[in-house]
Amino acid sequence: MFDRAIVHMDLDSFFVSVERLRNTSLEGKPLLIGGISSRGVVASCSYEARRFGVHSAMPMKTALRLCPQAIVMRGDMDEYSKYSRLITDVIREEAPVFEKSSIDEFYLDISGMDRYFGCFKWTKELRQKIIRESGLPISFGLSVNKLVSKIGAGEVKPNGESQVAKGAEREFIAPLSTRKIPGIGKETYKKLSFMGVRQVRTLREVPVRLLEREFGKHGRQLWSKANAIDPSEVIPYTEQKSISKERTFSDDTLDIQFVRHKIMSMVDDLAFELRQKNQMTGVVTIKIRYADFNTYTRQKKIPYTANNKVLVDHLLELFKKLYQRRQLIRLIGVKFGGLVHGSDQLSLFDDTMRDIQLLEQMDHIRERFGTGAIHRASSL
């Protein structure tokens, strides 16, 4: 493959940074954002809190035991989505090809740029522009592939810039803990540690056959990653990318309750699909076709979410606004666009966790028995 120049850009403790923009007195203090009830979970925490051993996805209770002086705040996805979009717009203006890999992370393919500017200089300037226009701290890593750039950015956070020269990738990741490799989670890390493998350079020495025996097809990927190999491409981000469902009624209908229930069950199916793919939507659309075949749509930008309840509310509200003609409806459609990766936000701001557990149980049943296994009582 031709030499590539791939950038990973990652906002530093994104939610915390947005809160500090709005309230500068939070600067320098340990801050926890997430569910504020006794069963809540930490969605994001400041570096001051991390020093006490707090990390995201930790129960709020545990976090407060480790760091009792921390300030706890409920998150505001509306605000975070606004900043996420602002930064996406800045990157879109400058970068030839970029991927929005989550609400606060981006990959850029700037191959060929070095002939004109020098890739590192170009990326530094883009970083400064993002900081100027958003006021938010951001770090980046630059290398020949996504894997090494992401690890590089992680190593220099917060407020850091990392460049790994071509040919130096293996050497760069060799001394790191295997936990630093994207895709190696808690379980894999534990298992590797048990095998006596803690450093990336040790992982390299394990025969691929042995890794395949222990980790299945994931085994070869582990070996590739340990060798800094990652041919994956930057997938261009488009807000048009979407998932949708439509339903044509066998008889045109005026029964609004019936139509509303159809909307709810389509939203349930699509939201399930989002969660399966670990994605959230930022743009929802409703579509109505009347008996005379005239078709109308209405869309709305919303805070990123994969939560059924939130999505149902938005779609029913759109339907209410769009259904103005009081005529027979022939078809109804629902579309989720502006998809981004990341579903953890789904649960983290929820106070009770009960809704989340219910959703997880429903997803579990759907996974086992298929999407037909669960329906809202009202849509039966």
Ligand SMILES: [Mg+2]
């Ligand atoms: Mg981040």
